[in-house]
Amino acid sequence: MRSLSFRARVTWAAALAAALVVLVVAALTAITMVGNEYRQRDRRVDAVAEALGGNNNLTARGRGYVSTLRLDGTVLRSTPVTLPPAAEGLSTQVVDGVSYRVRTRELNRPEGALLSVGIPEPPTRDVIGRLVPRLVLSGVLAVILAALLGWLFAGRAVRPLRELITQTRTLTAEGQHTPPQVSGAAEAEELAEAITDMWSRMNSAQESTRIALDSARGFAASAAHELRTPLTAMRADLDIVRTHPLSKPELDEIVGDLIRTQRRVESTLTALGQLAAGDLMRPEDRVRFDVIELFDRVAQECSRTHPEVRITVRGDRAVLMTGWPDGIRLAADNLLRNAIAHGGATEIELSAVAIETPDRRPSLALRVDDNGVGLPVEERERVLRRFERGSAARVAGSGLGLALVSQQAALHNGDVVLSDSRLGGLCVTLTVDAS
Template sequence: MPPRSIRGRLTALVTLLALLLLVPTGIAEAVIGRQAVADGIWLEVRQQAGITAALVRAGQLPDTTRPQVDGVPFVQVVDAANRVVLASPQAAGWPPLSSVHPPAGAPEADLKSCPRFSGCLRVAALRVTPAADSPVVYAGRQAASVGPFEQFGRFFGLQEGVLTILAAWATWKVTGRTLRPVEEIRADLAAIGGDDVSSRVPEPSGQDEIARLARTVNGTLSRIEEAKRGTERVLMRQRQFVADASHELRTPLAGLRTELEEAQMHPGETDLPELLDQALFDVDRLETIIADLLLLARVDSSGEAERTRVDLSDLVEAQVTRRLDRLPVRVTAEPGVHVTVVRSQVARVVANLLDNAQRHARRSVEVHVKRDGATAVLTVMDDGPGIPAAERERIFERFTRLDTARSRDHGGTGLGLAIARDVALAHDGTITACESPSGGACFTLRLPGDDAEMG
């Protein structure tokens, strides 16, 4: 069964590779070394045989009793009748080392002889002269003389085994040290719960894969934390919105129910036309609040396919025309200020800003439409009481009414400016509140202009 951990797998792989490399190398070293020793032995016995044959040819037979090459103790001169005529002290009294007589055409031969009175020998046989009755010189040494190399080979085998073990141990230690940060990252990630993602994993120094992994993990945790915060903010905003909506809807419903119950309890004292007028007023208010809530729900889901190219100046003129029965509105609009928007939503923003301005203005309202570089700008100003600087951001929150306009009978639902802000953001625009030159309120809507005419 293969190891489960990466550390174990790498160690096993390196150990296998070490064995695959070192074992054949050791075998090759043993074979080559043995052959080198054997070749050296053959060279020595040949050298001794040559020296002895030269002495025999020179008539110096008595001198051949002492080998001239160290390590070659066995020397014999054998005549054509296979009789030993001369032998070294170590080979004295021995029968011929071999019965092989090299022919004249091949005067030298390498032999391996294993006589009963001695161990196996490596023997060089050399014919002294080409004559038919030429003696033959035999020079030999023990074949067991390769034993020291065999011990050397065993040393090499032991060394290769030690190297394999060291390679496995070093791989295990180095891999463990290298993968330690990964284990720390894993442990830290396992300890991070769903309720708290603020923890971070340790980041090793350097630019290697593990360091980049740690930075990526921390970056992902940061994004998850930010997304969680955003989700929590959205949920809190939704809960607050639901609470506010419930409160806003409960008031007209409660009033409507009270009026109907009183009429039911005292039908004779009920002024039916007045009751119907008041009930219709409450129903209209409910309908307006529900319509605004539905619009807010649709703003974020508006797709690019619903957007069309609109002339903002024409759109403002059309909305102003519908409100000529109220306070006068003075419009200054550049022609051809085009934007690509959801027409119904932007029309609702313009309507809300105009209604808000006419509701709070004393004498008149001013509207300006112009280009500002690549941006279309709509400004709506009134000469009413204005908006305190500390409240200019809060008024865009849903169901927010300032003290000067808190009366629900005044006409507002508290959603008009919230709708304007959400529509502006959905179209990559902005809406801000400031003070008009006359001291009243001023609202500025900025939307990205149409690229065909604005640059």
């Protein structure tokens, strides 16, 4: 069973509130009218007592009052209804079951005499009884009017919520519709903002999932494509070892081929994994870091594995940027390995300088210069794509090293430019957004 709608709840609340107000007003009205009735009766009995005090005809009848004159407790004169003795002032007396409002005052003639004048009091229910029909009618009309107004105004109040419900139902899992935007009620606007925020988070999560799936598919497709040839070669070598008697030189040559092929497979899988990891980098993981300090660590680690290569870092001041330090480090590692393995460099220089871009964003130019064999101009654009290698490469590779650098440049809102180095080899300039 569904709960009452907001509109129905407001209507019921308005009707109940009106009924409560009517009851309170009716009670206050009854109290006020009874009090007024009693005050008017008191003024009337005072007026009659004042008039009779100067009139000799104290026993006049037919005017809706009774009177009794006493002197020292003895009744001198009285109407057929004799009022009981009472002190001076106003009092209520009951005679033969009838209640009288009595005013007792002292007269000058005869001296010391007390005159009591009484007016019958109708029961309080008679006074209130005259009000009941009017109060009931007014109450019923007030409750009906309050319910109608509550229904009307509640309908206007929930209209933004109705619009919000209608618009929310048009949202699809594919995100083909924009989140709802309504106005007219603060609560509806806040709810619309909450739905918009939730929708944005869902779309962001959906986009992250799509990127992850695309990355996984790309990884699988690239791995299948690139590893098919080396794995086939390894299987052929193993078949030869298994089916043919080989001399030691022949066996050594095949084992060497297997080792080189295994290294190629390993480097290809590693590079593909790094590319997939780059696709999954999240904006909230960006941090502020010092590029010069990062270059120092990369240079020290590379010098330990290649002591014959002189690697220097230009710059003695901190150069800060906001981004993914692991990504920048991955790009620098790949550039150093490429310069050594494929370019045959013996001297490499790393530097980072602030530059001004046409759109005046704070940017950095990260440069890696080497004295290797360089790269022909016509190949510099091609080698930035995946599985592309330069013709001057000295050893086999996966063809993904510069593709990783290009990916990091794109992730940091920049680009990669290959040019001639002042050291005589290749210069790779990675331009990144530093903000």
